[in-house]
Amino acid sequence: MGIVARKEKQKQEIRSLILEESMKLFVEEGFSKVSVRKIAERIQYSPTTLYLYFKDKNEILFYCCESGFKKMLEQNIALGLISDPIERLHQMGVNYLNFGLENPEYYDLMFIQEAPMSALIDMGAGWSSGDQALEALKMIVQDAMDKGLLVPAKVETVAMAVWSMVHGLVSLAIRQRLDKLVAAEEVENTMHESLDWLLKTMKKA
Amino acid sequence: MGIVARKEKQKQEIRSLILEESMKLFVEEGFSKVSVRKIAERIQYSPTTLYLYFKDKNEILFYCCESGFKKMLEQNIALGLISDPIERLHQMGVNYLNFGLENPEYYDLMFIQEAPMSALIDMGAGWSSGDQALEALKMIVQDAMDKGLLVPAKVETVAMAVWSMVHGLVSLAIRQRLDKLVAAEEVENTMHESLDWLLKTMKKA
DNA sequence: TTGAAAACTTAACACTGTTAATTAAATTTA
DNA sequence: TAAATTTAATTAACAGTGTTAAGTTTTCAA
Numbered sequence: 159m160g161i162v163a164r165k166e167k168q169k170q171e172i173r174s175l176i177l178e179e180s181m182k183l184f185v186e187e188g189f190s191k192v193s194v195r196k197i198a199e200r201i202q203y204s205p206t207t208l209y210l211y212f213k214d215k216n217e218i219l220f221y222c223c224e225s226g227f228k229k230m231l232e233q234n235i236a237l238g239l240i241s242d243p244i245e246r247l248h249q250m251g252v253n254y255l256n257f258g259l260e261n262p263e264y265y266d267l268m269f270i271q272e273a274p275m276s277a278l279i280d281m282g283a284g285w286s287s288g289d290q291a292l293e294a295l296k297m298i299v300q301d302a303m304d305k306g307l308l309v310p311a312k313v314e315t316v317a318m319a320v321w322s323m324v325h326g327l328v329s330l331a332i333r334q335r336l337d338k339l340v341a342a343e344e345v346e347n348t349m350h351e352s353l354d355w356l357l358k359t360m361k362k363a
Numbered sequence: 364m365g366i367v368a369r370k371e372k373q374k375q376e377i378r379s380l381i382l383e384e385s386m387k388l389f390v391e392e393g394f395s396k397v398s399v400r401k402i403a404e405r406i407q408y409s410p411t412t413l414y415l416y417f418k419d420k421n422e423i424l425f426y427c428c429e430s431g432f433k434k435m436l437e438q439n440i441a442l443g444l445i446s447d448p449i450e451r452l453h454q455m456g457v458n459y460l461n462f463g464l465e466n467p468e469y470y471d472l473m474f475i476q477e478a479p480m481s482a483l484i485d486m487g488a489g490w491s492s493g494d495q496a497l498e499a500l501k502m503i504v505q506d507a508m509d510k511g512l513l514v515p516a517k518v519e520t521v522a523m524a525v526w527s528m529v530h531g532l533v534s535l536a537i538r539q540r541l542d543k544l545v546a547a548e549e550v551e552n553t554m555h556e557s558l559d560w561l562l563k564t565m566k567k568a
Numbered sequence: 569t570t571g572a573a574a575a576c577t578t579a580a581c582a583c584t585g586t587t588a589a590t591t592a593a594a595t596t597t598a
Numbered sequence: 599t600a601a602a603t604t605t606a607a608t609t610a611a612c613a614g615t616g617t618t619a620a621g622t623t624t625t626c627a628a
Contacts, residue, residue, distance in 0.1 A: 165605090194585060204608050206586080215585065270475065275539050288543050296544075311560055312553075314545050318532070319557040321544070323524065326531030334480050338493050339501075339526070340519050348517075352524040355516055360564050370574090370625095399616060409577045411617080420616065 173211050175201050181222050184263050189271065213280065219267060220277035226264040227287030230257050234294065243302035248357045250298065251324050255349055258328030270329055295321060309362055316360075323356055378416050380406050386427050389468050394476065418485065424472060425482035431469040432492035435462050439499065448507035449566055455503065456529050456558045463533030464551065475534055500526060514567055521565075528561055 179200040184192040194215055198205040212218045233253050240246040258265040267274060268288075278285055296317045302308045308316065327349045330336045336345045384405045389397040399420055403410040417423045438458050445451040463470040472479060473493075483490055501522045507513045513521065532554045535541045541550045 193583080195583085206609085207607055209586075210606070269535070269540060270538065272538055285543060288540075292544055309564065312556065314553055315556040315560050318541065318544055318553055319528065319560055322531030322535060322557060323528040324531070325535055326527030326529070327523070329534055330474070330527060330530055333475065333477055335474060335493075336523065338490060339497055339523055348519055348523055351517065351520040352527060355520050355524055359514065363568065398614080400614085411578085412576055414617075415575070 169211070172201075176208060176211060176218065177221050177225065180218055181225065184222070184267070185261075189263055189266050214277075216273045216277035216280065219271070220274040220281070223264075223267045223274040224287050226261070226268045227291060229261070229264065230254075230268075230291065231287075233257060242307075243298055243305060244307050244357060244361055247298045247302060247320070248353070250295070251320070251353045251357070252350070254324045255328060255353060258324075259331065259346065262332045265328060265332060269325055270332070292317070292321070307362055308360060320356070324353065327352060374416070377406075381413060381416055381423065382426050382430065385423055386430065389427070389472070390466075394468055394471050419482075421478045421482035421485070424476070425479040425486070428469075428472045428479040429492050431466070431473045432496060434466070434469065435459075435473075435496065436492075438462060447512075448503055448510060449512050449562060452503050452507060452525070453558070453562045455500070456525070456562070457555070459529045460533060460554055460558060463529075464536065467537045470533060470537060474530055475537070497522070497526070512567055513565060525561070529558065532557060 176197060180192060180197050183196060183200065194208055195205045197218070198208055208218070212221075230253075233256075234250060237246055237250055237253070240249055296313055299308070299317050299320070300313050303310060303313065303316075327336075331345055331349060336349070340348050381402060385397060385402050388401060388405065399413055400410045402423070403413055413423070417426075435458075438461075439455060442451055442455055442458070445454055501518055504513070504522050504525070505518050508515060508518065508521075532541075536550055536554060541554070545553050
Protein backbone atom coordinates (compact mmCIF):
# COMPACT_ATOMS: atom_id res chain seq x y z
CA MET A 159 0.00 0.00 0.00
CA GLY A 160 2.92 2.33 0.69
CA ILE A 161 4.16 1.91 -2.82
CA VAL A 162 0.94 2.99 -4.50
CA ALA A 163 0.84 6.01 -2.24
CA ARG A 164 4.37 6.96 -3.22
CA LYS A 165 3.49 6.58 -6.87
CA GLU A 166 0.50 8.81 -6.42
CA LYS A 167 2.74 11.36 -4.76
CA GLN A 168 5.21 11.23 -7.64
CA LYS A 169 2.36 11.72 -10.06
CA GLN A 170 1.23 14.77 -8.16
CA GLU A 171 4.76 16.12 -8.15
CA ILE A 172 4.98 15.94 -11.92
CA ARG A 173 1.58 17.57 -12.21
CA SER A 174 2.81 20.39 -10.00
CA LEU A 175 6.00 20.63 -11.98
CA ILE A 176 4.03 21.03 -15.21
CA LEU A 177 1.80 23.70 -13.68
CA GLU A 178 4.66 25.63 -12.10
CA GLU A 179 6.67 25.71 -15.27
CA SER A 180 3.62 26.64 -17.33
CA MET A 181 2.96 29.62 -15.10
CA LYS A 182 6.57 30.74 -15.19
CA LEU A 183 6.37 30.52 -18.95
CA PHE A 184 3.36 32.67 -19.44
CA VAL A 185 4.37 35.19 -16.83
CA GLU A 186 7.65 35.53 -18.71
CA GLU A 187 6.49 35.27 -22.30
CA GLY A 188 2.77 35.94 -22.21
CA PHE A 189 -0.25 33.76 -22.68
CA SER A 190 -0.08 33.46 -26.44
CA LYS A 191 3.50 32.20 -26.38
CA VAL A 192 2.85 29.23 -24.14
CA SER A 193 2.82 25.96 -26.02
CA VAL A 194 2.72 22.35 -24.96
CA ARG A 195 6.11 21.80 -26.54
CA LYS A 196 7.71 24.70 -24.68
CA ILE A 197 6.36 23.52 -21.34
CA ALA A 198 7.63 20.02 -22.10
CA GLU A 199 11.07 21.28 -22.99
CA ARG A 200 11.30 23.22 -19.74
CA ILE A 201 10.58 20.17 -17.61
CA GLN A 202 12.71 17.91 -19.80
CA TYR A 203 9.90 15.64 -20.88
CA SER A 204 8.47 14.78 -24.23
CA PRO A 205 5.45 16.91 -25.23
CA THR A 206 3.12 13.95 -25.24
CA THR A 207 3.94 13.11 -21.65
CA LEU A 208 1.88 16.09 -20.55
CA TYR A 209 -1.17 14.30 -21.88
CA LEU A 210 -0.65 11.55 -19.33
CA TYR A 211 -1.17 14.09 -16.58
CA PHE A 212 -3.72 16.44 -18.12
CA LYS A 213 -6.53 15.90 -20.59
CA ASP A 214 -5.40 18.72 -22.83
CA LYS A 215 -3.84 22.17 -22.86
CA ASN A 216 -7.03 23.83 -21.66
CA GLU A 217 -6.98 21.72 -18.54
CA ILE A 218 -3.43 22.84 -17.79
CA LEU A 219 -4.52 26.43 -18.23
CA PHE A 220 -7.49 25.86 -15.98
CA TYR A 221 -5.30 24.72 -13.12
CA CYS A 222 -2.92 27.63 -13.65
CA CYS A 223 -5.95 29.84 -13.42
CA GLU A 224 -6.87 28.14 -10.14
CA SER A 225 -3.57 29.15 -8.59
CA GLY A 226 -4.23 32.66 -9.82
CA PHE A 227 -7.37 32.72 -7.71
CA LYS A 228 -5.38 31.51 -4.74
CA LYS A 229 -3.01 34.43 -5.23
CA MET A 230 -5.93 36.80 -5.46
CA LEU A 231 -7.64 35.50 -2.34
CA GLU A 232 -4.42 35.81 -0.34
CA GLN A 233 -4.35 39.47 -1.24
CA ASN A 234 -7.79 39.87 0.29
CA ILE A 235 -7.08 38.33 3.68
CA ALA A 236 -6.33 41.69 5.27
CA LEU A 237 -9.76 42.86 4.16
CA GLY A 238 -11.43 41.28 7.16
CA LEU A 239 -9.89 43.94 9.36
CA ILE A 240 -11.93 46.69 7.74
CA SER A 241 -15.27 46.95 9.48
CA ASP A 242 -17.05 49.52 7.31
CA PRO A 243 -18.57 47.55 4.41
CA ILE A 244 -18.21 50.38 1.91
CA GLU A 245 -14.62 50.89 2.91
CA ARG A 246 -14.09 47.14 2.63
CA LEU A 247 -15.72 47.01 -0.77
CA HIS A 248 -13.55 49.90 -1.88
CA GLN A 249 -10.36 48.21 -0.76
CA MET A 250 -11.48 45.01 -2.45
CA GLY A 251 -11.84 46.99 -5.66
CA VAL A 252 -8.42 48.54 -5.24
CA ASN A 253 -6.95 45.09 -4.68
CA TYR A 254 -8.69 43.86 -7.80
CA LEU A 255 -7.28 46.65 -9.94
CA ASN A 256 -3.82 46.13 -8.52
CA PHE A 257 -3.92 42.40 -9.04
CA GLY A 258 -4.93 42.88 -12.65
CA LEU A 259 -2.33 45.52 -13.39
CA GLU A 260 0.47 43.67 -11.62
CA ASN A 261 -0.39 40.24 -12.99
CA PRO A 262 -1.82 40.86 -16.42
CA GLU A 263 -1.01 37.38 -17.67
CA TYR A 264 -2.80 35.76 -14.75
CA TYR A 265 -5.69 38.13 -15.15
CA ASP A 266 -5.93 37.35 -18.83
CA LEU A 267 -6.18 33.67 -18.06
CA MET A 268 -8.63 34.01 -15.19
CA PHE A 269 -11.10 36.45 -16.70
CA ILE A 270 -10.47 37.06 -20.38
CA GLN A 271 -9.44 33.83 -22.07
CA GLU A 272 -12.07 31.27 -22.85
CA ALA A 273 -9.76 28.26 -22.55
CA PRO A 274 -10.12 27.75 -18.77
CA MET A 275 -13.90 27.92 -19.02
CA SER A 276 -13.92 25.40 -21.84
CA ALA A 277 -11.88 23.11 -19.60
CA LEU A 278 -14.32 23.64 -16.76
CA ILE A 279 -17.22 22.68 -18.98
CA ASP A 280 -15.35 19.64 -20.31
CA MET A 281 -14.54 18.56 -16.79
CA GLY A 282 -18.16 18.91 -15.80
CA ALA A 283 -16.95 20.24 -12.48
CA GLY A 284 -17.69 23.25 -10.31
CA TRP A 285 -15.52 26.32 -9.97
CA SER A 286 -14.75 26.54 -6.28
CA SER A 287 -12.08 29.25 -6.58
CA GLY A 288 -14.13 31.54 -8.73
CA ASP A 289 -17.29 30.96 -6.75
CA GLN A 290 -15.43 31.72 -3.54
CA ALA A 291 -14.28 35.10 -4.82
CA LEU A 292 -17.76 36.00 -6.03
CA GLU A 293 -19.32 34.87 -2.79
CA ALA A 294 -17.06 37.24 -0.89
CA LEU A 295 -18.23 40.09 -3.09
CA LYS A 296 -21.91 39.28 -2.61
CA MET A 297 -21.42 39.05 1.16
CA ILE A 298 -19.97 42.54 1.36
CA VAL A 299 -22.72 44.04 -0.76
CA GLN A 300 -25.32 42.27 1.35
CA ASP A 301 -23.65 43.51 4.50
CA ALA A 302 -23.59 47.10 3.25
CA MET A 303 -27.23 46.88 2.32
CA ASP A 304 -28.20 45.42 5.69
CA LYS A 305 -26.45 48.26 7.44
CA GLY A 306 -28.34 50.77 5.35
CA LEU A 307 -25.24 52.10 3.58
CA LEU A 308 -26.59 51.39 0.11
CA VAL A 309 -29.87 52.09 -1.58
CA PRO A 310 -31.79 48.80 -1.42
CA ALA A 311 -31.54 46.70 -4.58
CA LYS A 312 -31.06 43.10 -5.63
CA VAL A 313 -27.72 41.93 -4.31
CA GLU A 314 -26.83 40.12 -7.53
CA THR A 315 -27.56 43.23 -9.55
CA VAL A 316 -25.22 45.41 -7.51
CA ALA A 317 -22.54 42.73 -7.26
CA MET A 318 -22.65 42.26 -11.01
CA ALA A 319 -22.40 45.99 -11.53
CA VAL A 320 -19.39 46.36 -9.28
CA TRP A 321 -17.57 43.33 -10.61
CA SER A 322 -18.27 44.31 -14.21
CA MET A 323 -16.89 47.74 -13.60
CA VAL A 324 -13.58 46.67 -12.11
CA HIS A 325 -13.26 43.90 -14.66
CA GLY A 326 -14.04 46.37 -17.41
CA LEU A 327 -11.35 48.71 -16.16
CA VAL A 328 -8.68 46.03 -15.91
CA SER A 329 -9.50 44.22 -19.13
CA LEU A 330 -9.71 47.37 -21.20
CA ALA A 331 -6.41 48.51 -19.69
CA ILE A 332 -4.70 45.20 -20.40
CA ARG A 333 -5.90 45.27 -23.98
CA GLN A 334 -4.72 48.85 -24.39
CA ARG A 335 -8.14 50.28 -25.04
CA LEU A 336 -8.17 52.77 -22.17
CA ASP A 337 -5.36 54.85 -23.62
CA LYS A 338 -7.82 55.80 -26.31
CA LEU A 339 -9.77 57.64 -23.64
CA VAL A 340 -6.95 59.23 -21.63
CA ALA A 341 -3.19 59.50 -22.14
CA ALA A 342 -1.33 56.27 -21.44
CA GLU A 343 0.47 57.65 -18.42
CA GLU A 344 -2.81 58.67 -16.82
CA VAL A 345 -4.65 55.41 -17.34
CA GLU A 346 -3.84 53.85 -13.99
CA ASN A 347 -4.71 57.00 -12.11
CA THR A 348 -8.00 57.48 -13.88
CA MET A 349 -8.91 53.85 -13.28
CA HIS A 350 -8.65 54.43 -9.57
CA GLU A 351 -10.58 57.65 -9.86
CA SER A 352 -13.36 55.80 -11.64
CA LEU A 353 -13.50 53.25 -8.88
CA ASP A 354 -13.57 55.99 -6.25
CA TRP A 355 -16.31 57.70 -8.18
CA LEU A 356 -18.43 54.55 -8.26
CA LEU A 357 -18.18 53.98 -4.53
CA LYS A 358 -18.83 57.58 -3.69
CA THR A 359 -21.79 57.57 -6.03
CA MET A 360 -23.39 54.39 -4.79
CA LYS A 361 -23.01 55.27 -1.14
CA LYS A 362 -26.33 56.30 0.32
CA ALA A 363 -26.31 60.01 1.00
CA MET B 364 -4.75 57.74 -66.29
CA GLY B 365 -8.13 55.99 -66.44
CA ILE B 366 -6.40 52.67 -66.44
CA VAL B 367 -4.48 53.23 -63.24
CA ALA B 368 -7.68 54.38 -61.59
CA ARG B 369 -9.47 51.25 -62.66
CA LYS B 370 -6.61 49.14 -61.33
CA GLU B 371 -6.85 50.91 -58.03
CA LYS B 372 -10.55 50.22 -57.99
CA GLN B 373 -9.99 46.54 -58.66
CA LYS B 374 -7.47 46.42 -55.88
CA GLN B 375 -9.99 47.92 -53.50
CA GLU B 376 -12.57 45.42 -54.62
CA ILE B 377 -10.35 42.51 -53.73
CA ARG B 378 -9.57 44.12 -50.40
CA SER B 379 -13.27 44.41 -49.72
CA LEU B 380 -13.82 40.85 -50.85
CA ILE B 381 -11.21 39.61 -48.40
CA LEU B 382 -12.74 41.61 -45.56
CA GLU B 383 -16.30 40.59 -46.33
CA GLU B 384 -15.48 36.94 -46.49
CA SER B 385 -13.36 37.15 -43.34
CA MET B 386 -16.26 38.63 -41.44
CA LYS B 387 -18.71 36.05 -42.73
CA LEU B 388 -16.25 33.40 -41.63
CA PHE B 389 -15.86 34.52 -38.09
CA VAL B 390 -19.51 35.32 -37.63
CA GLU B 391 -20.22 31.77 -38.77
CA GLU B 392 -17.38 29.88 -37.15
CA GLY B 393 -16.04 32.17 -34.47
CA PHE B 394 -12.88 34.19 -34.11
CA SER B 395 -10.55 31.35 -33.27
CA LYS B 396 -11.53 29.36 -36.34
CA VAL B 397 -10.64 32.05 -38.86
CA SER B 398 -7.42 31.33 -40.69
CA VAL B 399 -5.66 32.91 -43.63
CA ARG B 400 -6.01 29.68 -45.56
CA LYS B 401 -9.76 29.46 -44.96
CA ILE B 402 -10.31 33.03 -46.06
CA ALA B 403 -8.24 32.38 -49.17
CA GLU B 404 -10.20 29.27 -50.02
CA ARG B 405 -13.48 31.16 -49.75
CA ILE B 406 -12.43 33.82 -52.23
CA GLN B 407 -10.71 31.31 -54.48
CA TYR B 408 -7.24 32.78 -54.15
CA SER B 409 -4.01 31.35 -52.89
CA PRO B 410 -3.33 32.07 -49.21
CA THR B 411 -0.27 34.17 -49.99
CA THR B 412 -2.26 36.50 -52.20
CA LEU B 413 -3.83 38.00 -49.09
CA TYR B 414 -0.40 39.29 -48.18
CA LEU B 415 -0.40 41.44 -51.30
CA TYR B 416 -3.40 43.31 -49.96
CA PHE B 417 -2.73 43.29 -46.24
CA LYS B 418 0.44 43.33 -44.20
CA ASP B 419 -0.60 40.37 -42.10
CA LYS B 420 -3.57 38.67 -40.48
CA ASN B 421 -3.76 41.25 -37.72
CA GLU B 422 -4.29 43.97 -40.28
CA ILE B 423 -7.18 42.05 -41.80
CA LEU B 424 -8.69 41.69 -38.36
CA PHE B 425 -8.20 45.38 -37.71
CA TYR B 426 -10.23 46.34 -40.74
CA CYS B 427 -12.95 43.84 -39.85
CA CYS B 428 -13.04 45.52 -36.49
CA GLU B 429 -13.44 48.87 -38.22
CA SER B 430 -16.59 47.71 -39.94
CA GLY B 431 -17.81 46.51 -36.57
CA PHE B 432 -17.57 50.09 -35.31
CA LYS B 433 -19.51 51.24 -38.32
CA LYS B 434 -22.25 48.78 -37.44
CA MET B 435 -22.22 50.01 -33.87
CA LEU B 436 -22.39 53.67 -34.80
CA GLU B 437 -25.34 53.05 -37.10
CA GLN B 438 -27.22 51.59 -34.17
CA ASN B 439 -26.68 54.85 -32.31
CA ILE B 440 -28.04 57.22 -34.94
CA ALA B 441 -31.50 57.27 -33.40
CA LEU B 442 -29.93 58.41 -30.14
CA GLY B 443 -29.87 62.01 -31.29
CA LEU B 444 -33.63 62.14 -30.93
CA ILE B 445 -33.46 61.70 -27.18
CA SER B 446 -33.03 65.07 -25.54
CA ASP B 447 -32.54 64.11 -21.91
CA PRO B 448 -28.81 63.31 -21.55
CA ILE B 449 -29.33 60.68 -18.88
CA GLU B 450 -31.99 59.00 -20.95
CA ARG B 451 -29.69 59.20 -23.95
CA LEU B 452 -26.78 57.73 -22.00
CA HIS B 453 -29.04 54.97 -20.80
CA GLN B 454 -30.18 54.07 -24.29
CA MET B 455 -26.57 54.19 -25.45
CA GLY B 456 -25.76 51.63 -22.78
CA VAL B 457 -28.68 49.45 -23.77
CA ASN B 458 -27.51 49.61 -27.38
CA TYR B 459 -24.04 48.64 -26.27
CA LEU B 460 -25.25 45.60 -24.37
CA ASN B 461 -27.44 44.54 -27.26
CA PHE B 462 -24.68 44.97 -29.78
CA GLY B 463 -22.35 42.84 -27.71
CA LEU B 464 -24.87 40.10 -27.06
CA GLU B 465 -26.11 39.99 -30.63
CA ASN B 466 -22.68 40.20 -32.25
CA PRO B 467 -20.35 38.43 -29.84
CA GLU B 468 -17.77 37.69 -32.53
CA TYR B 469 -17.59 41.32 -33.57
CA TYR B 470 -17.46 42.41 -29.98
CA ASP B 471 -14.67 39.98 -29.24
CA LEU B 472 -12.64 41.44 -32.07
CA MET B 473 -13.36 45.07 -31.27
CA PHE B 474 -12.83 45.03 -27.52
CA ILE B 475 -11.36 41.78 -26.29
CA GLN B 476 -8.77 40.52 -28.75
CA GLU B 477 -5.39 42.13 -28.85
CA ALA B 478 -4.76 41.48 -32.54
CA PRO B 479 -6.49 44.62 -33.88
CA MET B 480 -4.61 46.82 -31.44
CA SER B 481 -1.31 45.22 -32.39
CA ALA B 482 -2.14 46.04 -36.00
CA LEU B 483 -2.97 49.60 -35.04
CA ILE B 484 0.38 49.99 -33.33
CA ASP B 485 2.22 48.41 -36.28
CA MET B 486 0.43 50.73 -38.67
CA GLY B 487 1.40 53.71 -36.54
CA ALA B 488 -2.01 55.15 -37.34
CA GLY B 489 -4.87 56.65 -35.40
CA TRP B 490 -8.11 54.92 -34.53
CA SER B 491 -10.82 57.09 -35.97
CA SER B 492 -13.68 54.62 -35.48
CA GLY B 493 -12.90 53.87 -31.88
CA ASP B 494 -12.16 57.49 -31.07
CA GLN B 495 -15.44 58.53 -32.61
CA ALA B 496 -17.41 56.17 -30.40
CA LEU B 497 -15.60 57.32 -27.29
CA GLU B 498 -16.03 60.95 -28.22
CA ALA B 499 -19.78 60.45 -28.41
CA LEU B 500 -19.74 59.02 -24.91
CA LYS B 501 -17.72 61.88 -23.48
CA MET B 502 -20.02 64.40 -25.13
CA ILE B 503 -23.09 62.94 -23.49
CA VAL B 504 -21.48 62.84 -20.07
CA GLN B 505 -20.32 66.42 -20.50
CA ASP B 506 -23.79 67.43 -21.56
CA ALA B 507 -25.39 65.75 -18.55
CA MET B 508 -22.93 67.44 -16.26
CA ASP B 509 -23.50 70.84 -17.82
CA LYS B 510 -27.21 70.47 -17.30
CA GLY B 511 -26.67 69.63 -13.66
CA LEU B 512 -27.98 66.09 -13.97
CA LEU B 513 -24.82 64.51 -12.60
CA VAL B 514 -22.69 65.22 -9.59
CA PRO B 515 -19.73 67.21 -10.95
CA ALA B 516 -16.64 65.14 -11.65
CA LYS B 517 -13.94 64.77 -14.27
CA VAL B 518 -15.60 63.82 -17.53
CA GLU B 519 -12.95 61.21 -18.37
CA THR B 520 -13.41 59.57 -15.01
CA VAL B 521 -17.15 59.16 -15.42
CA ALA B 522 -16.88 58.16 -19.08
CA MET B 523 -14.31 55.54 -18.17
CA ALA B 524 -16.52 54.25 -15.38
CA VAL B 525 -19.56 53.91 -17.62
CA TRP B 526 -17.70 52.37 -20.51
CA SER B 527 -15.86 49.94 -18.24
CA MET B 528 -19.09 48.84 -16.70
CA VAL B 529 -20.90 48.03 -19.92
CA HIS B 530 -17.77 46.49 -21.36
CA GLY B 531 -17.35 44.45 -18.20
CA LEU B 532 -20.90 43.19 -18.47
CA VAL B 533 -20.63 42.20 -22.11
CA SER B 534 -17.16 40.69 -21.96
CA LEU B 535 -17.87 38.67 -18.83
CA ALA B 536 -21.09 37.46 -20.42
CA ILE B 537 -19.37 36.49 -23.66
CA ARG B 538 -16.72 34.58 -21.76
CA GLN B 539 -19.34 32.81 -19.69
CA ARG B 540 -18.23 34.23 -16.37
CA LEU B 541 -21.50 35.89 -15.44
CA ASP B 542 -23.34 32.61 -15.12
CA LYS B 543 -21.15 32.02 -12.09
CA LEU B 544 -22.97 34.89 -10.41
CA VAL B 545 -26.55 34.25 -11.55
CA ALA B 546 -28.25 31.40 -13.40
CA ALA B 547 -27.49 31.37 -17.13
CA GLU B 548 -31.06 32.17 -18.14
CA GLU B 549 -31.05 35.27 -15.93
CA VAL B 550 -27.76 36.71 -17.09
CA GLU B 551 -29.13 38.98 -19.79
CA ASN B 552 -31.86 40.31 -17.54
CA THR B 553 -29.52 41.02 -14.66
CA MET B 554 -27.10 42.74 -17.01
CA HIS B 555 -29.79 45.22 -17.91
CA GLU B 556 -30.74 45.61 -14.29
CA SER B 557 -27.14 46.45 -13.45
CA LEU B 558 -27.07 49.09 -16.14
CA ASP B 559 -30.36 50.52 -14.90
CA TRP B 560 -28.97 50.52 -11.38
CA LEU B 561 -25.88 52.46 -12.44
CA LEU B 562 -27.84 55.17 -14.20
CA LYS B 563 -30.34 55.50 -11.40
CA THR B 564 -27.51 55.67 -8.92
CA MET B 565 -25.42 58.23 -10.73
CA LYS B 566 -28.33 60.52 -11.44
CA LYS B 567 -28.21 63.52 -9.20
CA ALA B 568 -30.99 63.33 -6.63
C1' DT C 569 6.00 41.88 -80.65
C1' DT C 570 9.09 42.46 -77.15
C1' DG C 571 10.20 43.75 -72.44
C1' DA C 572 9.04 45.35 -68.13
C1' DA C 573 5.92 45.56 -64.38
C1' DA C 574 2.22 43.75 -61.75
C1' DA C 575 -0.47 39.87 -59.96
C1' DC C 576 -0.58 35.48 -58.36
C1' DT C 577 0.97 30.72 -57.03
C1' DT C 578 4.02 26.92 -55.40
C1' DA C 579 7.10 25.30 -52.09
C1' DA C 580 8.91 25.67 -47.93
C1' DC C 581 9.89 26.94 -42.90
C1' DA C 582 8.92 26.82 -38.31
C1' DC C 583 5.53 26.47 -35.56
C1' DT C 584 0.81 24.63 -33.13
C1' DG C 585 -2.28 20.74 -30.40
C1' DT C 586 -3.05 16.04 -30.36
C1' DT C 587 -3.33 10.75 -31.30
C1' DA C 588 -1.62 5.99 -32.18
C1' DA C 589 1.98 2.94 -32.00
C1' DT C 590 6.21 1.73 -29.86
C1' DT C 591 9.85 1.34 -26.60
C1' DA C 592 11.71 1.51 -21.86
C1' DA C 593 11.18 1.08 -16.97
C1' DA C 594 9.10 -0.55 -12.88
C1' DT C 595 6.53 -3.82 -10.46
C1' DT C 596 4.20 -8.22 -9.67
C1' DT C 597 3.88 -12.99 -10.21
C1' DA C 598 5.60 -17.81 -10.78
C1' DT D 599 15.77 -14.94 -9.43
C1' DA D 600 13.49 -14.94 -14.12
C1' DA D 601 9.46 -14.19 -16.71
C1' DA D 602 5.20 -11.76 -17.36
C1' DT D 603 2.58 -7.79 -16.76
C1' DT D 604 1.53 -3.23 -15.86
C1' DT D 605 2.94 1.57 -15.97
C1' DA D 606 5.57 5.42 -17.88
C1' DA D 607 7.55 7.86 -21.49
C1' DT D 608 8.87 8.41 -26.24
C1' DT D 609 8.90 8.61 -31.41
C1' DA D 610 6.43 9.36 -35.52
C1' DA D 611 2.80 11.25 -37.57
C1' DC D 612 -1.50 14.11 -38.79
C1' DA D 613 -3.68 18.14 -39.78
C1' DG D 614 -3.51 22.52 -39.01
C1' DT D 615 -1.38 27.59 -38.27
C1' DG D 616 1.06 32.39 -40.11
C1' DT D 617 4.44 33.83 -43.13
C1' DT D 618 8.51 34.37 -46.60
C1' DA D 619 11.24 33.59 -50.84
C1' DA D 620 11.34 32.14 -55.26
C1' DG D 621 9.11 31.14 -59.43
C1' DT D 622 5.21 31.62 -62.79
C1' DT D 623 1.62 33.72 -65.24
C1' DT D 624 -0.83 37.65 -66.72
C1' DT D 625 -1.30 42.47 -67.99
C1' DC D 626 0.05 46.50 -70.07
C1' DA D 627 3.19 50.05 -72.56
C1' DA D 628 6.62 51.08 -75.90
